[in-house]
Amino acid sequence: MRKFILALMALSLVVLAACGSSDEEGSSDGSENAEEKGTITFAVTPWTSTVPPTKVARIIIEDMGYEVEETQADVSSTFVGLSRGDLDVFMDSWMPAHENQFAEYEDSIENVATSYADADSGLVIPTYVEGIETVSDLKGREDEFGNKIYGIEEGASATEMMRELIEEADLDLELVTSSEGGMIAQAQREINQDNPVIFYGWRPHTMFNKLDIEVIEDDYGYFTPSDVHVLANNELEDKAPEVYEFLQNWSIPLEDVEEMIVKIEDGQDELEVAQEWIDENQDKVDEMLGN
Template identity: 35%
Template sequence: MKNKKLSLFLVFLFGMLVIAGCGQVDEPAEQVESKGTIKIGKNNWAENIAVSNMWKILLEEKGYEVELVSADKSVVYLGVSEGELDIGMEVWLPITDARYVEEYGHGFTVQDMWYENTSLGLVVPSYMEVNCITELNDYADEYGGRIVGIDPGSSLMQLTEEAIEHYDLNYELIESSDSAMMADLERAYGNDEPTVVTLWSPHYAFAYYDLKYLDDPAGIYGESDDIVFITREGFEDDHPEVLSWMNTWFMDDDSLGELMGIIEEVGDPVEGANMWIQDNQDLISQWIN
């Protein structure tokens, strides 16, 4: 009987040890303490999508919760000015977006440049005969009498409306989006067909296609701009380290073109930005240290 009781006790003890072993949990992985939420206003331009997603990933790695808020450009300015958004990623100065800064600038701070020497205007494939905006009417029938634009709230569209009026162009400006405009360009280019689109640099289109800006004798589209970002009032007090990182941030045609190109190739801004970040740690370490 004693042997039987001892055997039962040993079985019970063994079972408890097994249960205890199975119930053991590893220590939780160290969590990055949340540093608050940052709302970034993002419009639908390729470079804006690229850098917004890049910064979302970089800031989340540092413990911030980041929300990307998609909106037309004018809405981004208004949102930052009223404190509904923390950051507006893309402001072209001193020319293209000057009117937005004049209208809404009382409520935000213009920060440092992260890209220099932009261009914008009317663009065609290099195989087309036209070289100047003043020549467009000579080809109106051949080119379909239309200019494929982007979102209607953009400065580029307003400048193009001015160009149509100034040059008395027999063309209709088609409101669309960056992606729709690029789809039209891709279709035309693939078939060696004519098309006139509104475009700007930086843009990945110039890495994929042989394109040219049409000369603009009247200077409707202005001189080159630089791209800066804006922050709401008080942001520098709430998130000084973020502002320090972003005011150190700078990209050139190669780095920004590579980022946009990878995103376009993989078809996903988060995956593409992640891939670019992994391949560019040396550059990122110059911004964030």
């Protein structure tokens, strides 16, 4: 009996050793490779324009063997996180709107690439509102709009710029801040009733596909066409040189971003939309990868 028990214990040890060997071999595939390469963390602001570039870059970087995480953050938190190294990359920085934040942290944040240029933004009104082509034209007609401008969240550069614009133009208008979705929903309600309404708009965004609206000229110079940039913590080049090189070569057409936003808002999965773009633009992806 004693010999039988010893033999059974020896057999158990062999089986356990075999299982341990099998687990180690399984973990030495992509997961170990990703562990060795590390994790790239993206900041994701609550704007529809942030999602498509982030998802496209995520898929490409994961294909390099890195793990990728996304952290939801407002603009202020994004810049703080990038400066501390808690966040590695932000794909949707609007210049000149974010110039002040960038200047504050420029010792620790790098402007890596221009994603796309000449993106319009500013105060938006329905095209059926006549006689208003510039911000100055709003003076004396504020009551037609219920003395309100609808904007996005607190902390966004555009929110502070609108406050400054209202003050400098001496407009009797209250800025009502909300989420992007809340702002669009309010504007949609007013437009459905053919009411005059002022809100903040920018491209790329499906609001210009779905609503009959126009950006009015900012004759005070706060809102001008923007260039959208990729920002990174300045240690990314050392941390992940191939990711850094890829992001240096990054660019994507504004129209493509807008088209992807439409697909996502129509219910298509975000990563599926991003993968479709990659499949249809493999030459451009290869170019960004330096292939």
